[in-house]
Amino acid sequence: MVASLQEWFDVEDSSHLRRRTRRLLARISPDLLRQRAVRAREASGLRRWVDEPGVDTWLGTFPSEEACTAWAAIDALAQQYLADGVCPRIDRARAKALTDLVTSNATIDVQVVLTTPAGTPDSPPTPSTGAPTDLVEVRGPAAGDPLLVERGWLERAVAATAVTGHDRLGRPWILACDTDTGAPLDPDGDLTTSAYRPSAKLAAFVRARDRHCRFPGCTVAARYCDLDHVRPFPAGPTSAANLACLCRRHHRIKQRPGWRAVLHPDATMTWTDPTGRTRTSHPPDQLHPIALPDTGTDPPPPEPGNPSLVLPDGPHSALEHHLEHADPTTAWSCRVHITRPRVPMTLTALPRHARRHARVTGTPPF
Structure with missing residues (x-):
């Protein structure tokens, strides 16, 4: 070979x-x-995780025939965004085109839960004011770092949630939190049940409060954890003050001789191991979000990594598409055609490698 x-x-x-x-x-x-x-x-599959502040990273692999048609649709919409001035760069335009195409073909219900210090009146908290382009910290439905979203988007989501007054599980959209730790609380015990298994609302509350396993240093997401009675049932009630998320491994460790765990009223959790060493696990703070105001001093957007990806006078020519995607030594090639108005183009308007290829091979530029 x-x-x-x-x-x-x-x-x-x-x-x-x-x-x-x-x-x-x-x-x-x-x-x-x-x-x-x-x-x-x-x-093949798609994964997502929180990356730099304010952005997520997606990594996906797809069957070629699915990727071929999807990429053609994304690129066509991205070219339109560039022509309309919606996005300054082709890579940003493609990212926006991807999310717009996904959300336009699905029913999206965004609901927001506001947090307020425990002991305050039941009136809705007044969100801090600012510019629509301010970045505000929120907690997403999954475990991970906090998300930074634009205030304008958040205000629209809050207005939509205020119409119903509850989230999709029927929980109030205003959540009382401990003033020090910022952990959600159930001060009146409304979610407490006499049964061993917690109700759906109580389970969702505890998972939203803990976000991950409460053993110190463990990062297993709450959705993969057991809901453990910190004080064994029935001596310990099935309530938010006595339930904690533990992954299966640390759930079993807690039950071994010499280990002791205590869940405090502020939702902090103290662990004592057989040697007597004590460590504390803190819940995520959901009461004191970060707000980054728009002061008008943001840095300019980065320069495109490859300016030749987009010609200044219009979409790609047939020759450029052929040079970038076609394999001249392969008998079969996949082409997806997007209908666009033809833009007159001369040989001098093409990139250098395209002009050279046209002179050598005699292929017309358009």
Whole structure:
């Protein structure tokens, strides 16, 4: 196999050599290449995590035919955003196009729960005022770092939630929190039950309060944790003041001899191990969010990484699309056509590599 590729080592770059190697493998052992493709397609998926303040990172792999059509739709909408001046860069336009296409094809119900210090009147708290472009800290439904969202978006979500007065689980949209730790509380015991298993509202409350396993240093999300009676039932009630999220491993550790856990009224949790060492687990603070006002001194947006991705006078030409996506040595290629008005283009308006290719091969630029 190496001998078959040796003559191309000094001629082709790595991407062309990789494609040539795959074609050679397809002739030698098509079953091997198919098994690898099938495994890769079955393992495709999408993951999300909180990255820099104010942004999330998505990492996804998709079957080629799904990605081909989806990317064409994203790129077409992104080009329109650039032409309309909605986004200054092609990568930002593609990110916005992706989220807009997803949300436009689904029913999204955003509900907000406001927090207020425990012991205050039941009247709705007054959100701090500011510019719509201010960044305000919120807690998402999943475990992880706090999210930074624009105040304008948050105010619209608050107005929509205030119409119903409850979240989707029927819980009040105003949540009393401890003034020191900022942890949600159930001061009147409204969620307490005499049964061993907590109700859906109580379970959702405890998971939203703890966010993750309450063993010191553990980061397992609350959705994967057991709801443990800190004081065993029935001596300990099934209430928010006696339930904590513990992953299965630390749930079992708590039950071993020598371990002791205490859940305090402010939702802090003290652990004592068999050696007598004591550590404290703190719940996430949901009462004192960070607010970053827009002072008008934001840095300018970064320069595009590759300005040649978008021509100043319109969308890509057929030649540029062919040079970027087509493989001249492959008999079959996937092309997805997006209907756009044709933009007249001269040879000098093309990037340097496109003009050179057109002169060498004689291919017309449009």
